[in-house]
Amino acid sequence: MDTQEHPSAPPAGQQRLGAQERLVRSTQELLWERGYVGTSPKAILERAGVGQGSMYHHFSGKSDLALAAIRRTAEDMKAAAEECLAAPGTAYDRVAAYLLRERRVLRGCPIGRMTQDRDVVRSAELRAPLDEMFGWLQERIAEVLTEGVRGGELAAGLDPEAVAATVAAVVQGGYVLARAADDTAPFDAAVRGVLALLASQATGSAPGPAPAAPGPAQAPHGR
Amino acid sequence: MDTQEHPSAPPAGQQRLGAQERLVRSTQELLWERGYVGTSPKAILERAGVGQGSMYHHFSGKSDLALAAIRRTAEDMKAAAEECLAAPGTAYDRVAAYLLRERRVLRGCPIGRMTQDRDVVRSAELRAPLDEMFGWLQERIAEVLTEGVRGGELAAGLDPEAVAATVAAVVQGGYVLARAADDTAPFDAAVRGVLALLASQATGSAPGPAPAAPGPAQAPHGR
DNA sequence: GTCTATATGTGGATAGAC
DNA sequence: GTCTATCCACATATAGAC
Secondary structure (H helix, E strand, C coil), X not given: CCCCCCCCCCCCCCCCCCHHHHHHHHHHHHHHHHCCCCCCHHHHHHHHCCCHHHHHHHXXXXXXXXXXXXXXXXXXXXXXXXXXXXXXXXXXXHHHHHHHCCCCHHHCCHHHHHCCCHHHHHCHHHHHHHHHXXXXXXXXXXXXXXXXXXXXXXCCCCCHHHHHHHHHXXXXXXXXXXXXXXXXXXXXXXXXXXXHHHHCCECCCCCCCCCCCCCCCCCCCCC | CCCCCCCCCCCCCCCXXXXXXXXXXXXXXXXXXXXXXXXXXXXXXXXXXXXXXXXXXXXXXXXXXXXXXXXXXXXXXXXXXXXXXXXXXXXXXXXXHHHHCCCCHHHCCHHHHHCCCHHHHHCHHHHHHHHHHHHHHHHHHHHHHHHHHHCCCECCXXXXXXXXXXXXXXXXXXXXXXXXXXXXXXXXXXXXXXXXXXXXXXXXXXXXXXXXXXXXXXXXXXX
């Protein structure tokens, strides 16, 4: 018989993980749903199914735990974006893959959301993962666009850094518009718009197949 | 001699206003700075320089006061945007004026920020002003672009609704990127990018002067 | 109308037992 | 390592005096 006598709350889907890992994952979820100020240690503990002592043993406090969660989320997002941007195809195709990838639009971006949280932005430590993630994203998109320009697929006058920032901004702003409307339509429209503008930068004399005008962008968005 | 005997805290800049108006303005500021969850009645009262009784006399509670503040802010934003979009000039010029207008980028958008607040988005009443404001904005930009297409200034293939959503998203997303970086540069880059893409939609055979390639977008952004 | 006093819950963390 | 008990401050609202 085990000495462990407290399966108090089986945290639905994290049964076989250690307390530390459960704490990080629960925090990731709550930060996404409620933001930093809106997330209390109590809520984290309940979701993770552990007691307070457990949390303060592994982490120095709320901000320390949030730091671990934010870092984890940023890494996850980076990996998801890289999967689209590193795919085979033209530069347009790869940027389109990133823009059209399946997203639960109405939930918003777990990293972008942190940006609206005063306590996060004011802490150099908590802000660092956001800065690093978005910096990387813009550079990576710019790289793809630069390849497109060098390969003759995209117009030589295109400014890769500026358009990369535009692409990243459209996604983040699309979330904002969609949440205001409680409808994914504005997100889809914004993506469609920037893709149409980008498509018109295709030279048509590219090595690869020229991108067709983007369709209605019927990405399978969840709620 | 006046019976009023409590100039307890002169609320810096709102001296001559009634308590109700001071409460609304203080709430507008605090919602912008800290969001809905991060704003306590106590903080509002302190900034407004009034007591609790005063607040609960004019408003039923925090959410009621927030509603008044959000409505006010949405109206203000609408007026500011209309000023740019209704200006004389080509469609490109008017959209550019909106995108390049002076903004305190690192503070973010007071309306867009509400979008990240769970309690706001989940309340139909609190979300309504956001929905209405962003809906109006996108329609208004689309109108301007439609005029540009009809007048032959912009390419006939341009989709005004989609590009309008893109423009609105670039602004909102630009705020997110800038706050993550604690630097206005990503905002400026995103705006520069979308303007360059839009400029390439100009036919060059327009009635008005064809827009020059957008410059470095040295808008006088404050911190 | 506006103020102060009071009430109840929660936020975030510490102490110390097992 | 993990739990429970305890602590103080604050969030939000009500009651009632002036």
